Structure formats: C-alpha cells, structure tokens
Amino acid sequence: MSGFSSSSVAGRDIVALEGVTKRFPGIVANDSVDLSIRPGEVHVLLGENGAGKSTLIGMLSGLQQPDEGRILVDGKPTPITSPRHALALGIGTVFQHMMLVPTLTVAENLLLGGPWWQRPRTEELAARVAEITGTLGITVKLQAKVSELSLGEQQQVEILRAMLRNSRLLILDESTSMLTPKGIDELGALMRRLVEQGLAIVFITHKLKEAAAFGDRISVLKLGRKVGEIPPERFRALGEQEIVAEIVELMFGKQKDDPEAVERPVRTARAGAAPLLQVADLAVAPTDNAPGLSSISFDIRPGEILGIAGIDGNGQKQLAEALAGQRTATSGSVRLDGAAIETLSVGERRRRGLRYLTDDRLGEGTVGTFPVSINFFLKQVGAAPFWRNGVEQRAEIDKRATQLVREYDVRTPSLKTPVARLSGGNIQKVLLARELAEGAKVVIFNKPTYGLDLANTLASRQRIRDTAARGLAVLLISTDLEELLGMCDRIAVIANGALVGTVENVDDARTKVGRLMIGLAA
C-alpha cells in the first residue's frame, strides 16, 4: 500500500481522501469521496443540506472515523483518531456551531487545551496573538467574555485559535451562514490572506456566489457523492458567470448513471377543471429561527402536481404548515374546492380533505412508541368507528389496519410493533396510508423521499403519481430537483419565503429552475 501512496499524484497534498465512505443508520452520508487539499488554496466544498459536507468535516477533524477508504496526511495513510490527534496533525476546524465556551473570556478560550498542571500562559499568549492578528489585519479583544462578542468576532477568535495551534489546514464549516454581508466579505479577505501565507483552507458552503468569489478549487457534493470538481486552472480561466453556470450544471444536472432516472411525468391534470386549492397572498411572520413567508400565490387543479423547489430552509416547511393550519398566517386566503379555509383549525381542514405529510416522520408524524395500528388512526382518535364513547374499538382498528398494511405494503412484524422500530420507508408508508385515506382532496407532501432508500423512494413517488391520477391536487415540496422534474406539471421556486418564479415542466425546465434557485432570473 505504501508504494501506491508514493506514486499517487497527490505529492503536494497536505491531506487527501481516497474513496472515503461513511454510513449512518439508514443513510450513506459519504459515498466513496476523493478529495485533495493543497497549501495556498481555498478548496470549496459545495453542496446542499444533506450532501454530506458536515460528515466529511467530522472525519477530517477526528470526530468520526470513515467506514471505508483512507485519509492521507502528507502522503501517508493516517487514521485521524481524535480531535487532539487532528490538532497535532495541523488540522484546525472552525465548526458551524461555535466551539467557544461562552462563560470564559477570549484569552481563556484560547488557552483551553493546555496541560492541566500548568498556569495559563497569558503573557505569552498576548504576544503571539498580537503577532498573528497583526499580519492578518484583525483585532481581537482578549479580555472580553465570549458571550459578549458578535458571531463574526467569535469566528475570528476561532480562526485565531487554529492559527495559534500552528494549523496547516484550516476547515471552515458553513462559516458564512450566521454572518452579515459585511462579515462575509471580511471573512473572504481573511481567507485570501491566510492562503497567501501558505495555509490550506477547506471552505464549506451551500452558497454558489461565495464559492465562486472566494474559492481556488471547487468540489461539488450531492447526496454524499462527489459529482464534480473545478480545478484552479479552470477556475482562473473562467469568468464568475461561467463558473456559476458550470456549478449549476454539476449540482442540478442529470447524472448519466442515475438509477432514479425517470421518464417524463404522466400528465393527469384536468385542464378545464376549477382549481382544487387556491392560495392568494399568503404571508407568515418570521420567527427567531425560521424565515417568514410573503405573498405566496398559486392554484392547483385536480390531477395536477405542483412542485416547490428551493434550497432547504427557505420557507418550505413554513408553507406546508401554514396551509395545514399548524402555523398562523398573518394575511392571505386559502380556498379548498372554492371554500375559504384559512381560519379553520388543523382538524377541520383535514376533515374537509386537506392532508399534510410531514417530513418529520418520527417527530410530528407518528408516536414512535405507539403500535403501528394506532398510528394509522392518530388523527381520528376518539372518532367512530374506531372509538366509541371514548373507548378504543380494538377489533375495528385491527381490521382496518390489516387492510391498510396490505394495501400500502407496510413491512411490519405485527400490528402491535411500535412504529419507531420500522425503517424510514415503512414509517412513510404508514403516513401515506393515513393521509391518503378516504376524503382526501388536496395533499401536501414535504420531502416525501428524504432519507429513504431507492426502492422506497420509487414506491413513494409512484404513490404520489397515483394520488394525482385519482384526481387529487398535489403540492410536492422537495429539495431534490430530479424528483420534481420527473413528477411535476409545474415547478415553483421558493427563496427566502417567497415564490420567485413558476416554470412549466417542459424541456428546458431544469436550467430555468436551477437559475431561479440560485437567485438568477429564469
């Protein structure tokens, strides 16, 4: 094996990944990823949520170990066994969530990790900090408590800490997600100065513009796989617009060997029919940790599938919850089959035929410790025929549950099995069975195939198509563009809580939707 590493092209790499695979129960977070990290380069890792960026960082920083493949440091295969080991190898990480102790001062945080019997070397620290901050052009208040600093200042402290430990490789995990635009520009300038000093930087982001503006080399991750790389030579040759276009192609383009490849959607929309769901000017106020919605308007006709595309976290969940009645709308109207429902309760909307399949299957979708049978009827608890005078009718429940298990092909050991013990795909089937049951007119699917394996993904998609074919109106929210392109009649793109455009799903829809998603006009 040693002969292999010396002959590899990665002679100049500080750190290289070779075929690294990491699995978590139910998902493959990284699938045979290769990566080469070199001094003097900002290597951008680009990908949506769930693309496997954070897992990759966890393995580089010693928090997790790869299941397959290997990591080379200075050309030698080196398992990174712990955070301490990563630091010793010169790999410093600035995590997405701040890793500073809020109750300690900046100086104390920087001193953390020294030998426990020593007195903290405050004077030595001050001298070294002055030296480093001088060359980087940043200022750091050593005596301030971390909890009093802005997020941008905290990040500078973390970068400074990595420098104090003589890091050769600095990993920045989603570092711009909590910064102001000014802070982002400052970080970009700081990264440039750091690589000019010979450091290697891995910069993780899901924002295309940052990748194009700050990077030297870009690797694109998609669903755990590396789908492409733009090396520095190409990077320099291309203009920013061309780079963005190329990344869009990598991120949203069709893979040739994609097993999920689907034929063109079957059109079942009934052109002349009146819309089943009409949403006009729907708005939701933003909260501390979620964006609001503004002036959302769309119609869905019977048999039609309307897709909602967008980068995760742009208001998709808020939209679904506002329609289902779980989130209070500040204005706007929602009409189901012509009747206004925006003031009705969650339960009443459901009774009128509006169904919502949550993406949070175990959290709000099911009660994990309850048996499969009861989970089929969670939204009918107390209602006849399954409950009479407040008493559970076990026979009725089991009879209907047996039918549903057969009809929806739920693989469960028994009706009494707690639903949390089933696989994600089978939990999804329980939810499908419950929400598509009698009386459904409009169904909202929120990320219906997220985290499912291929067989269950395909089954769920077929179930959604069948739903539309029955003449129901379907709203399909997904972050998987392939899925939307393979199923929808029209695709609307959501960004920052607003629909920025709606595209008919015809030949050039892929490019149009991709451009809308990253903030360019269609």
Add this chain to the structure above:
Amino acid sequence: MTGLFSEVFLSALLFGAVTAAIPLLLAGLGEQISEKAGVLNIGIEGMMLAGAYLGFVGAFYSGSLWLGFLTGAAGGAAVALVMALLCVRIGLNQIVIGIALTLGLEGLTALLHHFQFSRSYPRLPAADATVIPLLSDIPVIGPAFFKHHLIVYLAVALVFGMGYIYRRTQLGLNLQAAGDKPAALDVAGIDVVRTRTIAVLTTGALAGLGGAYLANVGAGLFIPFITNGAGFLGIVLAMLARGRPIWVLFGALLFGVCLSLTTAMQVAGINIPTDIIQMLPFLAVMIMLVLFGRRASLPAALGIPYERGAR
C-alpha cells in the same frame, strides 16, 4: 433570658456553628467541582455516609483521627468511582444513579455498623484542638473560631485554594469548559470524560472527608443515617454559590448557625417545641432559595452525559 446572651452561650453557639458548617462546606465545595464540570452529583449524601462510616472505623481501630480522615476520603472517592463509571463513562442518568447510591449507602453503612458494633455506639476521644495564639484570646470570637481541630483551618484554606484553581489555572478552565460547553473542550484536545471523572472523584473525596469530620469530630461516634441530609444541603449550597467557593463558605456558616441554634436553644431550655427548632436549617434553605435561587446560574451542560460527535 440572661443565659441566651451571655458570652459563654454566644461563643458556644458560634463554636457549634463552625463545627456544623465544616461538613457542609466540604460537601458544598465537592459538589461545586462536579457541577462545574457538568455532573450533577446527587449521590453526595451516600458519599458522605461512606466517608463517615469508614472514617469512624479507621479512627476507631487506628486511634488516629488523621488516618480516619484518610479512610473517610477514600471511602467517599470509592463511591464516586462507581458514579464516574456509570454516569460519566457509560452516560447513565445522573439523578437516578445518584439517588440509588445515596439509598444504597444508607442501607449498607447501617448494616455494616450493626454487624460490627451491634447495638453499641462506641465513642472516640474528643479531638485535639489547635489553639491559635493571640486570636483565641479575643472574647467570644476567640473561643468560637480559633480553638478547632487543625482540619477546620485546612477546610477554610481549601476555599481559597479552590478559588485559585477555578480562576487562575488551566485545570479550572478545563473544568468550566467541561460543564459549559464540553464539545469545545473536546475539540481543544482535552478528554471530557477524563476531566469529569477527575471532578467526580474529587467530589467523592471531599464529601467523604466531610462525613469523616462529622462522625469523628462533630459527633465523636457513628450512628446510621448520621449525615441527616448534610449532602443535600451541600447540593443546595453549590447551586446557590454560582461557582464561587467563598459563597459556599458563607452559606455553610449560615446553615451551621441554624443547626447550632437547634442544639443551643434546647440546651438553654427555651420553651419552643424541638420539632420547630429542628426545622430551622431547612427553613433557611427555603428562604435562601426564594431570595437567591432565581439568580443561580447553572452550567449549560449540567446533567447531560457527553458523547462525541453525537448527531
């Protein structure tokens, strides 16, 4: 009424207050270390009992109080080792294990005492006092504060020692990080589990020492359930002290006065039912909680087992 305010009575009351405060002080300082590092140590009452029993046995058979303190501290640390294994290393629920340890040690120490001494309660000779020259001649205060066993002065010195460790040493930083943001300590290259284990073992040793003092110096004998909630008072003290050892000392003295009053008023023959007098310390706890409890700030990760890279 004259008896209540006589010089002799007052200095006896304060002397008793200091004697009663020392076990609380040691328990409170011990609990404070664990809590700083993020471990809620409910088992401290059990650790004190183990210390009281083994401390008494050590002193009884060796005839040396100091050896008794040593066996007491070792006993407390041994119980803490169980806690560290179950709660820090394996990550079991700290409250459940803590209660189990306390109840288990209550039974175990009572049982062992019964096997060894049957129904008799042998006494240790009174502890030698280290009299501080000059200071002990001050009226009232002198005999109350400066005629104690040497370990009392050491316990008070420990308050300042702990303060120094928390504010001025690397170990202090590590402990606080382990309680406030263990992930930050981990990525800084320090083993969180080891840091917390050290903290819990120290807690056990200090609680055991407190128990040994209670039995050997305070009472001069061991009886089952002798700690009578002293460990729990220590938990209250640590929570109210907001990480400052000096506040543990003040709190311990306040509770000490209440406990001492209980005895003193009975001795002075004041006509109040003893049940009411014995409520005093616990009334003081409630009053202190109402006054200061809202401002008590606990470490963010208190009670949460640390698991690296959990997702």
